[in-house]
Amino acid sequence: MTATAEPVAQVVSGLKSGPFHDRLVAHNRQQAWMNWMGYASPSVLDSVEFEYFAIRNQSTLFDISPMCKYAITGPDAEAVLNRLVTRDIRKLKPGRVAYCIWLDEDGQVVDDGTVFRLSETEFRLCCQEPQLSWLEDIAWGFDVSISDVTRDIAGLALQGPTSCALLKDLGLAGIETLKTFGIAEFAIGGADVTISRTGFTGDLGYELWIAPADALTIWDALMGAGKLRGLRVIGYEALDMARIEAGFLLPKVDFLSAQTVLRPDRANTPYELGLEWLVTLDKPHFNGRRALLDLSGQTPPRKLVAIEIERDKPAHNALVYHKKSREVGMVTSALWSPTCKRNIAYAWLDAPYGQSVTTDLWVEIYLQKEIRWQRRMARCHPASRPFFSHPRRTATPPADY
Incomplete structure (x- = not known):
């Protein structure tokens, strides 16, 4: 500075x-x-x-x-991270990074972030929200040092x-x-x-x-x-x-941290967020594991799904309806994609909509034309994410463009 x-x-x-x-x-x-x-x-x-x-x-x-950054070091650093996140950190080799989520005891998502394994006993956690007190609680009784290195x-x-x-x-x-x-x-x-x-x-x-x-x-x-x-x-x-x-979700936009919600039903499980691929239930105990075992195999009461919408007007903050009459959800993020040439969004939908019921879904979009608002009902349907996926992201070596 x-x-x-x-x-x-x-x-x-x-x-x-x-x-x-x-x-x-x-x-x-x-x-x-x-x-x-x-x-x-x-x-x-x-x-x-x-x-x-x-x-x-x-x-x-x-x-x-400004991203929050924490150093986790010491003989028990791996055990602490494995106790924190839902992925099996034991499989993360030095010199590698993993995208992870961590939960409260009820299986609700606290935050997501990236875990950097710098050595056998040295890790760095990068995330959007402050997590120092949460990390210190998780590390209680372990031989590990945790420090906030955001400004360093x-x-x-x-x-x-x-x-x-x-x-x-x-x-x-x-x-x-x-x-x-x-x-x-x-x-x-x-x-x-x-x-x-x-x-x-x-x-x-x-x-x-x-x-x-x-x-x-x-x-x-x-x-x-x-x-x-x-x-x-x-x-x-x-x-x-x-x-x-x-296909990346954003805290405070697409979901809320279980630490900050005022209403208990506003927190979300990995299954509701479509992040079940980040959960390893057969690894040693981690925070929220018992709750996830109870939920495993059940249909989530609601789910955040990717949707594609007809025509070209983004469905910012739109409500979602079934058969144009029954309100079944809401849009969190929306975009007319200049690259994909598709009208895309993420939306919370109440079960069974977006899961077993995927047809006759509509979003309610309001457009302002010459200072007058117009209401448009546009058909939508669930889509797979990511919407954009290019081979150059993972190509090694990348081409010289």
């Missing part, structure tokens, strides 16, 4: 500034900022259309420094078809051999960088983890190398479009 960044951020948005803030201010022509864990994060810098198409056709940079690690998401070629232009020998969900160590401009082949766009991409003191050095090196690769700085709105296409 630079000495001048903090006052600038407070003037702009009343929020704290991160290690890349000076550079973000220079690129943010719209001066559109949002609150991400108390930090000023750009929602859109230039044009959401330009930024979105850069993700799918060029390379993009997005500051992920700056992060950049470098995503898009030309991202690997860009890193090779910087002299990162061997980056093309890094497999999806792999981790490797490199140096850029004399600064150490940990690079993981991970991201939130469903496309070819990487995440760079660096010391805050080296943040601007890394940024400037990437921007210099990116001139010939179409590198563009992006904000949250473009990233949100890409994550909907890629």
Whole structure:
């Protein structure tokens, strides 16, 4: 963090500034900022259309420094993580990353995130919501150290078809051999960088983890190398479009953490979220396992499903009906996908709709035309996710686009 960044951020948005803030201010022509864990994060810098198409056709940079990051180290670190998440962490090898969820004792999802296994006894957990107190409760009685390292690690998401070629232009020998969900160590401009082949766009991409003191050095090196690769700085709105296409769910949008809900029926199980593929019931005990065993094989009372909608108007916050009359659910995320050329969304549907009943479903969309609102009933049907899946995401080595 630079000495001048903090006052600038407070003037702009009343929020704290991160290690890349000076550079973000220079690129943010719209001066559109949002609150991400108390930090000023750009929602859109230039044009959401330009930024979105850069993700799918060029390379993009997005500051992920505000993401919550926790170090879990010690002889019992593996046991603690395995006690926390629903996947079997014993199968995660050093130098690999796994997407995980964790639950409360009732089997309701607390949060999701990525677990980085840096060595046999060293892990890092990255997530959207603060989890320190939850981690400390889980680790009670284990020989392990847990610390919040959010401010100790700056992060950049470098995503898009030309991202690997860009890193090779910087002299990162061997980056093309890094497999999806792999981790490797490199140096850029004399600064150490940990690079993981991970991201939130469903496309070819990487995440760079660096010391805050080296943040601007890394940024400037990437921007210099990116001139010939179409590198563009992006904000949250473009990233949100890409994550909907890629099939990723977002806390506080598609579901609520079991820690924060005020009404018990607002929390959700992995089966309701369609995340049963993340659950390993035959591993040692983890939080929520007993509850999931009781629920296993039962039809969820409601389920978050991907849907496709006729015509081209996004169904933001729309209600879902059966036979145009019975209200059976609501849309959480919606998008006319410029890449897929499909009208897509995620929606909560009450059983049996979206599960055994998949026909004669409709969404109620309101359109404003020349300051007058019009109501449209559009047919929809369940779809499989992700909506966008390109072979370059997992190709090793990636092509030089």
